Amino acid sequence: MNTYTAFLHIHSTLRWVALALAIFVTVKSLMGLSGKSVFGKKDNIFAASFVGTMHLQLLLGLILYFFLSPITESALSDFGGAMKNPELRFWAVEHTTMMVLAVVAAQIGRSKSKKVADSAKKFKLQAIFFGAALLLMLAGIPWNRI
Template sequence: MYNSLLFVHSWLRWIILALALIVIIKAFIGWFGNKDYSKGDNALSASFVGTLHLQALIGLILYVFLSPITQSAFQNFGGAMKDAALRYWAVEHILAMLVGVIIAQIGRSRSKKAVEAVKKHKTTAIFYLIALIVILSRVPFNEAGRLFR
């Protein structure tokens, strides 16, 4: 179960990255090009945030129930804070990812409430870009073996 969820969690990041880039680029084009906010824009936005939620759910299941790394950290949390690798997985990764998901959700909620199309695009562009930066800051890109499980 652990390896299967870890595999899905690892590959889902690439779908999220692709969706993020598409949504953010389209939002900037809509914002600066003064374009209408279409049903397609809304669907892409919902897909991006929905996929983030799925990724967060899988990550939380891994974090709380299945990961031997976090289980080890939970046994001696004070000691884990002194170990950079354990601290990364026990605190930094999960915290940054949850903050990124929350920022994206706030952006989605605010863009849905906006009346003007340009405001929808602007809100989407800003919040999703910030969320992407936060998320990318804690993806383990430096560990090549984790990129394509």
């Protein structure tokens, strides 16, 4: 197995962990908000795990994008031509943009919720930003390429 294949396999497998965590923390935040729950240590651990997994996915994706992927190498060598090819455009622009935005949304939600003491406000911020990250992830996952 070459380096590209190894990184791609790890990145592709880790997406399921990131997606599961995104669903879990978003649903948990919505439940916490509606149930007047206290934001506890486990909530903090799951939120941090979700954002950490997103950062790892971003790092792996950037390594693939800029250093290892023959797909993006082809797209970047003729960007104008790549924009006319739906497959190349997806990998060069659409997937990358949506996933970077998902990481940004997740990080903002984590950062803002950490600064708030009130549990309801923590859950609300997480529900909004983690929910947005989840939607961006769902939009950016290559479903027809799985």
